[in-house]
Amino acid sequence: MADIQAVLSAIDVFSRAPDKASLGQANTWLQDFQHSPDAWATCNVLLLTPEVPPAAKLFAAQTFRAKVTYDLHQVDPVNLPSFRDTLLAALERHHAGPRTIIVQLCLAIAGLALQFPAWNNAVQTMIDSFGRNPATVPTLLQFLTILPEELNNNNKIPITDDEYSERESQLLTANSKQVLELLSMYIQATGVTSAVQSQIFDCLRSWLVAGEVRATDLANTPLFACAFQALASDGLFDSAVDVICELIHETQEIDENMPAIELVVPQLIALKPSLATQRDDPEKIRGYARIFSEAGETYRMLLLQHPETFFTIVEAIGECSAYPDLDIVPITFPFWMRLAQTIGKKSSVSPLFLDAYRALMRVIINHLHFPPDSTPMSGQEADDFRSFRHVMGDTLKDCCLVLRTDICLLTTYQMITTALSRGPEAISWQEIEAPLFAMRSIGAEIDPSDDDAVPKIMDLIPSLPNHPRVRYAALLIISRYTEWVNMHPDYIGAQLQYVSAGFEDQDSEVCGAAGQALKYLCQDCKQHLVDFLPQLHTFLTSTGAKLVQDDRRQVYEAIAYVISAMPMARAAESLRTFSVDILAQIHAVTIKPTIISKEELLDIGNGLDNLEVMLHVIGGFGEELPPACQTSCTEAWTVLNAFLAKYGGDYDIADRTTRVIRHGITLFGNAALPIVPSVVARMSFAFQATVYPSYLWIAGKMIHRYGNEEDTDLRGSFQEIYERSTNSVVTLLQSKAPSDIPDVMEDYLRMLTSMVPSAPDIFFQSSAFPLAFRTAMAALTLVHTDIIFASLDLFLLILTHDCLNPQPSAPPPPKFPLYTSAIQAVVQKDGFQFLSYLLGGLVGDFPEDATSIVVSIFRAISVLWGAQLLSWLPSVLQQLPTSAAPQPAQAQFLSDVSRAVNEKQYDKVKYAILSLNRASRKARERRRTGAFDR
Known part of the structure; x- marks a missing residue:
């Protein structure tokens, strides 16, 4: 009675809308109770006592289901028949509902049947117990x-x-x-x-999905006709x-199921007129x-193979594709995609299918139309529609596979010219x-x-209407067709002119599309654009300041692709030209006697x-x-060093400047060695002052990159940043939890x-070193995958x-x-x-x-500190x-590790860890959904 009352009290907490702590405490208690051997008898009483509230009965049923899954070993095999009878009695008692209890008890009985070989007639038992009385047939159907x-x-x-x-095989196939x-x-x-009929269909589907009912057998029963009549x-x-x-789906083995298919297809053909009669009912x-x-x-x-018989199905699918509800x-x-893939492998195909894909292409393009301006979509509707357009674009590619891309392009071209006319x-x-x-999609x-x-x-x-949505679409076509333009360079001049005009459009999306088009044009046609570089530089100096940063960055990226196609000496000169523009701007603000505004600083950040x-x-x-480039490295660092000294306290500036330095390392390589000590020293003092992770x-x-160099100044700078940053991080952790500074922890560990x-x-x-070791230990407490791996990687390097x-x-x-002495001391x-x-x-x-x-x-x-390990392990465990590492799993782990260390069979440590991990996963999985689902 004490257990029953305790369970009822814990469950009652859920009905009183308690605070989170009380809810968690009750849930934990109920989970622990579910693990205990006493739960079997207590839940039996709860289920069979009429006065017990429904919530407690549901908990009892859920507990039986969980214990059958995880804890059946707690029941003596000789008691399994009586436990089975207990479940059957409980199901009989609750056959009228609630359905949630019926479902949990059916799950428990199914799990027991799977683990109780002596119960060799489980299905027949259930039919005998529940299949004779119309009142209990729904319960039988639920179980089946x-x-x-x-x-x-x-x-x-x-x-x-x-x-x-x-x-x-015994429970299903037989x-x-x-x-x-x-x-x-x-x-x-x-x-x-109709409720029972619906259950019958659900049950039938379950056995079909399991592969236990053959399509040919089903086709020869009244269920076949009833399904189509329903x-x-x-x-x-x-x-x-x-x-x-x-x-x-079960007739996919065509030859084996042809008798069933011959019955199914006429039924499908008879359904096709319903697409017209039910057109106003989207769910139908x-x-x-x-x-x-x-x-x-x-x-x-x-x-x-037999379009004369089966093509009606294709026509029906075509009607569904043309339906105005874009959720349907x-x-x-998937049908059009797989059929296109199959047709694409054939040398010839019936004209019927070519016509079907021509019709499909027109249907899809019609679906692509935005609503009229008089009926605008909401923001979310517009986003959803744009996303779905890309899905429809994939179906247009399927049309290309069947009809050939040039035919599809000419069809879309004809649509536009007809409209323009x-x-x-x-x-x-x-x-x-x-x-x-x-056109863009394909x-x-x-x-x-x-x-x-x-x-x-x-x-x-160039002759398309000057509407922002049209210009946007046309610019994205250019960006998608740049590989073609590369093989037809005569079009580059006209393309550049159209793209440049796009940057002057008032619509921000058009400007963005122009940036994307220019980027891909320069990326794919860079060899042909080398002579246009002065024109691009002029465009940047005259128009660049008017562009939003995302578009300006795309222009710089585009120019960089052209530079990368130049001979090395000329490329270096060109890179220097554009870099000096940006560095001069940075230098100018650095030497200003006053602190610049946030807007000016943002502009500098964009330049970086x-x-x-x-x-x-x-x-x-x-x-x-x-x-x-011979002197560029020192010159650039002189500018950036002074800039960081003045403005390195700004988080965004620190991040952007260090990213530039990262690419500078790649560009200059060993030529940067003379300035690396100065760079590292600046980072050391800057981190101490700001604790910015960058x-x-x-x-x-x-x-x-330079750690193996023997330069004294260089190694001194490494030591300085190691010691300064460690002291800074340790100090920071005295006032903040590791979870408050994840970026700092990760970049410190990576360093x-x-x-x-x-x-x-x-x-x-x-x-x-000892401080760094303890800091890395603190990182192991974070629920952050990258930081955990960074910490574990560091410990692996140290301990191996x-x-x-x-x-x-x-x-x-x-x-x-x-x-060795240092590692031994920290361990x-x-x-x-x-x-x-x-x-x-x-x-x-x-x-x-x-x-x-x-x-x-x-x-x-275990190899190096085996004795200490065995002395630490009991207390650690x-x-x-116990919710994550059950006591039996802990005991087994301690035994396995002790045996591996004492017998010096260290490879067996692996299996001890894996076994503990499996047991822990299983325990956590069991608790994940909570003990009591309201």
């Missing part, structure tokens, strides 16, 4: 619906594959004929209600559609679209824009050597973005720098990870360093003993806490992919929450 689903989807039940195969007969009897029973019933329509779609059309599309996909080879149209798209007053912009969008399919369709389109573009994108595109010039990020890149292999003497011998190898293959470097001091973080994360929030790194780290500890 759930049984295949549970057997095929519940992979948490602990049985072997062989056991599963044997029980699945009973499929009887179930089919039973459902056939029920569907024709006198007085059968389409006339509003209440049964959805269930009937589901059954018919599954039936068709949705169901028909599903049926016809399923048939089209399943029978597509028959469609092509995409149901048909009516005069500007008689056409809407939508009539022009939709075919233009179609742009990836065009032949770059085409001399028929694409020239017509290119000649047409533009310089970054140019450096990114151009990359580098190799080992030998061209003459124009300063650590770029320092890490510098250490990674250290770069330092270990390239500068171990600095890393291990510094007084900062060559200096710790007891049997080196060659004489170790003289400093190795110093490194002795912080090893227990580190192990706590490591195992806590393994059974907690570490990502699954981190397990292999944990295994490697744990193995290293006690700290782990």
Whole structure:
């Protein structure tokens, strides 16, 4: 009675809209109760006691389901028959509902049947118990619906594959004929209600999905005709559609199922007129679209081989594709795609299919039309429609596969010219824009050597109406057709003129499209645009300031592609020209005696973005720098150094400047060595002053690139930033949690990870090493995948360093003993806490992919500090929450690790970690949905 009252009290918390803490406490208590052996008897009483509230009965049913899945081993096998009878009695008691309790009890019975081989007539038992009384037939149907689903989807039940195969055969395959007969009897029973008929169809679908009912067997039962007849019933329509779609899907083995197909197809043909009669009911059309599309996909080879018989299905799908409700149209798209792929492999095809795809193309372009200006869409509707247009664009590509791209292009071209011929007053912009969008969508399919369709389109573009939506679409066509333009360079001048005019448009989207067109034009036609570079520079200096930054950046990116196509010396001169413009602007604001405004600073930040994108595109010039670059590195750093000294306290400026420096490393390579100590020193002081992560990020890149250099000044700068940044991060963590500064933690750890292999003497011998070790431990507490990996990678480098190898293959470097001593000291001091973080994360929030790194780290500890490990482990395990690491799993883990260490079979540590991880995952999965679902 105490347990019952405790359960009722905990469940009562959910009914009182409590605070979050009380809710969590109650949920945790109920979860723990579900794990206990006492739950079996308590839940039995709860289910069978009439006065118990419905919420408690539902919890009891859910608990039985969970315990059958996870804890059936708690029941003595001799007691399984009585437990089965308990479940059957509870189901009988609650056969009238609520449905939630019936479902949970059916799930529990299905799970028990799977794990109870001695119950070899489970299905017959359920039929005998619930199938004779009309009042309990719905309960039987619920069980029969759930049984295949549970057997095929519940992979948490602990049985072997062989056991599963044997029980699945006994429970499903051996009973499929009887179930089919039973459902056939029920569907024709006198007085059968539509609710029961719907259940019958749901049950039938479940057995079809499981592959336990053959289509040919079903076709020879009354259920077949009833399913198609049920389409006339509003209440049964959805269930009937589901059954018919599954039936068709199950006939995909054409030769084997031809008798069933010969019965299905006439029924489908008879359905086609319903598309007209039910046109005003979108939900009915949705169901028909599903049926016809399923048939089209399943029978597509028959469609092509026997169009005289099957083409009606294609026509029906075409009608569904043309339906105005754009939520329904995409149901048909997979059919058109797969049919096109099949037709594309054939040497010839019936003209009927060519006509079908011509009609489809016109239908899709009609769907592409934006609504009239008089009926504008809301913001969300417009976004959804734009997204769906791209999906429709993929279907246009399917049309190209069947009809050939040039034919599709000429069709869209003809649509535009026909509309234009009516005069500007008689056409809407939508009539022009939709075919233009179609041209853009199929742009990836065009032949770059085409001399028929694409020239017509290119000649047409300058004469299109000057409407922003039309200009936008035309500019994006140019950006999509640049590979063709590259093979037809005579069009470049006209394209550049049209694109340049786009930058002057008042509509921001048109300007953005012009930037994109210019970028791709320069990227794909860069060899032909070298002579246009002065023109582009003039355009930038005259018009660039008027552009929004996103468009200006695209222009710089475009110019960089042209520069990358130049001979090296000329490319370097050109890069210098554009870079000097930006650096001069930065220098000018730096030497101003007063602090500049936020707007001016933003403008400088945009200039840094533009310089970054140019450096990114151009990359580098190799080992030998061209003459124009010989002094550029020092000159550029002089400007940036002074700029950072004055404005490096601005977060955005710090981020943008360090990104430019990152690309400068790539451009200058070893030529940058003379200034690297100065750069690292600036980053060191800047981080100390601001704790902005970008300063650590770029320092890490510098250490990674130049860490093996022996220059004294350089290595001194590395040590300085290591020690200063460590002290700064430690100080920061005294006032902030690691979760408050994730970017700082990640970039700090990445910097250290770069330092270990390239500068171990600095890393291990510094007084900062113990602080760095503890800081990395703190990072393991974050629920942040990248930071956890950064920390684990660092610990792996430390704890598997060559200096710790007891049997080196060659004489170790003289400093190795110093490194070893430093590592030994931190492990002795912080090893227990580190192990706590490591195992806590393994059974907690570490990502699954981190397990292999944990295994490697744990193995290293077991080899080098085996005795300490075994002394720490019991206390560490006690700290782990049993909700994530159950006591049996902890005990097994301790036993496995102890045996591996004592027997020096260290490879077995891996299996101990994996077993603990599996047990933890299982425990957490069980708790994830909560104990009590209201």
